[in-house]
Amino acid sequence: MPGPPWRPGDAWLGGGTSLFSEPQPHVRRLLDLSRMGWEPLRELPDGSLEIAATCTVAQLSRYARHSPAPAAPLFEQCCRAFLASFKVWNMATVGGNLCNGLPAGPMISLTAALDGVCLLRAQDGTRRRVPAAGFVTGAGRTVLEEGELLRSVTLPARALAARTAFRQASLYGLGRSASLVIGVLDPWDASLRVTVTAATVRPYRFRFPQPPSAAELRRAVGSAMGERDWFDDIHGLPAWRRHMALRQAEEVCRELTGGGSGRGAGSAGRGGTR
The missing domain is CATH 3.30.465.10 (Uridine Diphospho-n-acetylenolpyruvylglucosamine Reductase; domain 3)
Structure with a gap:
């Protein structure tokens, strides 16, 4: 090393954008990685x-x-x-x-x-x-x-060859993400993966060999995540984050499986696909 x-x-x-944004009393020395010369x-x-x-x-x-x-x-x-x-x-x-x-x-x-x-x-x-x-x-x-x-x-x-769909929601037009859901349609076996972040304390991923129904999607999410898995701060209550994540998950599934592009989460949502 x-x-x-x-x-x-x-x-x-x-x-350093996060490190220098607030006091770090426990830090005594910084080791600069930018001097490593890694190709971006x-x-x-x-x-x-x-x-x-x-x-x-x-x-x-x-x-x-x-x-x-x-x-x-x-x-x-x-x-x-x-x-x-x-x-x-x-x-x-x-x-x-x-x-x-x-x-x-x-x-x-x-x-x-x-x-x-x-x-x-x-x-x-x-x-x-x-x-x-x-x-x-x-x-x-x-x-x-x-x-x-x-x-x-x-x-x-x-994964780079896959089609993707994206949904993001915030309480404010230019606010921090309160829910961010990404759908990925596998180019080889047509399986669908849904990744839920921002609404949860860590990333959660769900794989479906066939396009799931709304009920199947909700059951998968409900069985994997408990109350403490939904994030809670001033940018959104857990119940609202859960609601938005489930709604967005349904939207990305419909978009990628030919069920219609769906609309983002009103003025607080942003979406897109290719």
Whole structure:
């Protein structure tokens, strides 16, 4: 591992947009990842895409605009879900958003929905891979161990070739995501995956071999999530978040399976597909 040895009070520094936004009394030293020289985005021989942890939101957005991948529009939709200024876009990193582990983190939503795999590196140089859908374990909690860093997230070619549908809801027109649901239609077996984030304390994914009915979808969600799994803060009560997530899940299913595009959640919703 390049750089000085890890010690208590150290913190990895990506873009710093969250780290510098509020007091961090427990942090004594910052280790700057921008000096690692990692390539922001790298297309691999098998058709997958490696996104470095230090890749900024702006870099990801620019890449998506020129990518022919059917799932590329989802990148831009998730980037826009930040609702941030161009200054934040040019500093905030994909890895930082994941490592914060906040329910409203749109890079968590993106990588979880597209079967991303996180590459983690420990202080002794050992590496391990964790599905992006399991990287965040709760509100502000991840699987990262002391001194461990997120090196990259790889999105497989199969997921990049999928059709996607996106829904986002907020209490305010320019507010933080209170519910963000992504549907992904597999290009090989036509199975449908629905990923629920922002409304929940961590990402939840559901796979359906055949398009589910509204009742089947609600049963799947209801059996997987209890009352404490729905996030509760000033941006939305759990009951409302649950209502919006279920509504959006039904919409993305209809959109991807030919049941009509459906409308977003009124003035508080944003949608789109390709």
